[in-house]
Amino acid sequence: MMIHAYQEIYVNNAQTMLGDAFDYAINTCHISGDDFVKMFVVSSFSERIENGEPACVAGKSGIELVHEIVFETMQKELNIESEVNYSRSCEYWIGWAVAYYQWYSDRSFKEIFNVLSFEDLKRMYYTLHEADISKFVDIVDSKMKEYYVETNLKRIRTT
Numbered sequence: 608m609m610i611h612a613y614q615e616i617y618v619n620n621a622q623t624m625l626g627d628a629f630d631y632a633i634n635t636c637h638i639s640g641d642d643f644v645k646m647f648v649v650s651s652f653s654e655r656i657e658n659g660e661p662a663c664v665a666g667k668s669g670i671e672l673v674h675e676i677v678f679e680t681m682q683k684e685l686n687i688e689s690e691v692n693y694s695r696s697c698e699y700w701i702g703w704a705v706a707y708y709q710w711y712s713d714r715s716f717k718e719i720f721n722v723l724s725f726e727d728l729k730r731m732y733y734t735l736h737e738a739d740i741s742k743f744v745d746i747v748d749s750k751m752k753e754y755y756v757e758t759n760l761k762r763i764r765t766t
Contacts, residue, residue, distance in 0.1 A: 611710055612712075613659020617664040618706075620664055621656060621664040621706045623669070624668065626669065626706070627699065628672045629699060630702070631670050631689065632673045633698045640698065643725075644725050646677065646680040646681070648720055652676055695736075701732065722755075731746070
């Protein structure tokens with residue numbers, strides 16, 4: 608039996624929220640993908656999502672998440688109007704897919720982004736955005752196994 612990061616009922620909400628956050632941060636706020644990943648990983652919100660904190664995985668919009676991450680990590684307020692966006696951009700897919708993988712694998716976002724850069728994920732979009740999410744999971748699992756050696760005690764970085 609696989610142990611996931613939190614209850615499955617929250618996965619769709621977490622995916623939508625993180626997808627919207629990546630899309631809004633990058634396409635509306637013009638924060639680079641690499642910079643947003645760094646801010647997200649060092650913020651308290653990445654750990655709160657990993658732990659399945661209901662206020663984070665079900666109680667926030669992606670836009671709210673970006674505003675709070677920027678304030679927490681940069682100590683500045685974003686004064687950018689939010690735009691309603693019903694399209695599913697590459698950046699949305701990256702947040703959506705990474706949220707699913709984090710839930711599925713119970714790995715930290717830091718571990719995931721140590722193995723996959725924003726650009727790596729962007730390149731994956733074109734071949735995987737219409738595929739079943741299990742294909743993304745298989746590919747990322749393979750990359751994780753190359754990067755981390757699993758022991759009974761802890762994960763060890765190999766490169």
